[in-house]
Amino acid sequence: MxxxxxxxxxxxxxxxxxxxxxxxxxxxxxxxxxxxxxxxxxxxxxxxxxxxxxxxxxxxxxxxVDIPHLVEFASLDVILFLVGMMIVIGFLEERRFFEVVVEKALPHVGGSALSLLSAVMLMAFFSAALVDEVTSILFMSAIVLRIARRFHLNPVPYIIMTVFATNIGSSATVVGNPIGVLIALRAGLSFPDFLRWATPIALAALVLTMILSFLYYRRPLRELHQAVHRVGLSADPADAERAAAGEAAAAGNPGHAAGSSTPDLRFPSLLFVGTVAGLVLHKQLEHWLGLESNTMLVGVALFAAGIVLLVERHRARELVERRVDWWTLAFFLLLFASAGTLRYVGVTEHIAEALVDATGGSVPRLLVAITWSIGALTALMDNVLAVASFIPIVGDLAAQGIAVQPLWWGMLFGGTILGNLTLIGSTANIVVLGLLERQERRSVGFMEWFWPGAVTAIPSLILATLLLYLQLPLLIG
Known part of the structure; x- marks a missing residue:
């Protein structure tokens, strides 16, 4: 009530x-x-x-709104891109591609807690950048929980740090987060554009977040350091294999049976490298084929998904039904359509005019206002909701002749970095809270997340805003 x-x-x-x-x-x-x-x-x-x-x-x-505009506002290009990538990532997950890569990398990170957690956060960052935040947090949280169980430690601090790195990493490339896809397709930004403008700032934010996280979680870091020196880092291979088999059986994944050896990763590796290369080179492909901007950003994802379904053959339908999150995609489609209606009736134009009046049309002031407005909304709601609400407003600012290129990047970082502030700031946060409750019978209180989030996210977004501000002449030019 x-x-x-x-x-x-x-x-x-x-x-x-x-x-x-x-x-x-x-x-x-x-x-x-x-x-x-x-x-x-x-x-x-x-x-x-x-x-x-x-x-x-x-x-x-x-x-x-009418039906033609409803279809236009629904962002079918974004939905199709996400469908394609979900099929590809689902296939790679079922072939244990990410699990094997991470487990092979962990034994080489050194013998201290600092190096171990640094490696985990770096892997979380890059895996989120190369796949997406949800996939990244799923397999990275499994690794962190395994480490915490081995040393009999409270997993919450280490999980929270991993989520922080995941959310920041999701801003580094176009495929890391649905808001990156949405911004790229609406602003005409390419994968190389993200590598040029987003990745360096995301890396700087990651470094600051790691330093602040290690300072805030000094005690858990010390406990892990003592446990590593007492027990050692390398896990018993039999235990690791039994754990992997148990997780696979619970998920119902084929090729994951108990006692199975390391899977053949030749085709998954080729698929992963080929898909990433296609996304990176999509601008060149469009130029060679004479296509409109970002056509092949969607095309590469759909082509890779088609190859997966051909390889899977009899399991293709099962893969599509089980691995594509149709519930979320339907929600996104209706969200985008609803947000587009605000532009259709002139609401976003009204808000854009108010923003111009309040800031005098100054791009630096608009950058700060939009970046932190998106960040505040993200902390209170899912970042996709926040960004989808603002995209039509930025479109109307562009129609008024304002250089909006910096504003797109401000929206990206506001929606990802400040997603670390609260429990509901991003999808990755919600996913990992569910994992902790199901697997560890642990719940995380609002303030238990908020304080480390405030200590790390607010300074990191200040840094990102400052770095964007310093590059304004290049961005506008």
Whole structure:
């Protein structure tokens, strides 16, 4: 009952504010429906798709959007890219590609807790950058939990540090996070653009986050250091094999049976390298083929997914049904369509004009305002919700002749780095909390996450904002 009252009060407050601001009746209704969608999603997370479906139905019935524009706003290019990558990543996971790579790397990291955790955070960063944050946190958290069990330590501090690195790593490339895909396809940014502008800043934020995390978690770091010296880092191969077999059996993955040897990774390795190379070179492919910008960003993901399904043959349908998160994709599609409606009725243009008036049209001021607004919203809701809400606003700023290139990067870092601030700041956070509850019977309190998040995320976003500010002449040029 309390949540329902909160829902009604918040939605009514938004409607009242828009009415007093001078919005037209269609704009007031559009903002009210969209806010009901967002608030309902936050308060009743398991039913978010229901709120999305009802919200879009109301927008259609009220003639606030028509079918052609609904399809246009739904961002099918983003959805298709995510479908393709989910199929590829699901296949690689089932072939144990990531698990084997990580387990082969860990014994070479040295004998201290500092080097071990540094290696784990670096692997979390790069795996999130090369695949996506959810896939990365799934197999990296399995490694961290295995380490914590071996040394009989509380896994929460080490898991939180791993999530921090994962979220930051998801900003380094276009494939690391759905918001990166969304921004790339809306801003016309390529994989090399991310390597040039996002990756160096993400690495700088990672280094600062690691230093601050190690200072904040001095005691857990000392406990791990003592345990490593007492027990040793290398795990018993039989224990590791039994653990891998048990995890596989629980997940129902083929080729993962107890007693199985290291899988043949020749084709998975070729697929992984080929897909990443195709994404990196998609601009060149588009130039050679005379295609529109970012056509092959989607095309490479779909082609790689098609190869996977041909290789899987009889298991192809099972792979698509089990590994593609259709629930989340349907939610994203309706979210993008609903956010696009705000632009259709002129709400985002109104907000863009207010931002220009408040900042005087100054790109540095807009950069700070949008980066930290996205960050604040991300801390209160999922980062995809926050970024999807702002993309039409940035589009209207561009229509007013403002150089918005720096603003896209500010949105990216605000939506990823400040996702570390709270429990619900990113999908990776929510996923790992579920893992801790299911596997370790441990829950993490809001403040238990918030304080290390504040210590690391706020300085890291300040650093990212400063580095973007220093490069403004290059970005605008």
């Amino acid at each position: 309390q949540r329902f009252i909160a829902f009604v009060v918040l939605v009514a407050a938004v409607a009242l504010v828009t009415w007093q601001t001078g919005f037209t009746p269609p704009q007031i209704l559009s903002v009210t429906v969209f806010s009901a969608f967002i608030v309902g999603t936050l308060l009743y997370w398991p039913f978010r798709l229901a709120f999305a479906l009802v919200g879009v139905a109301i927008l259609l019935a009220a003639r606030l």
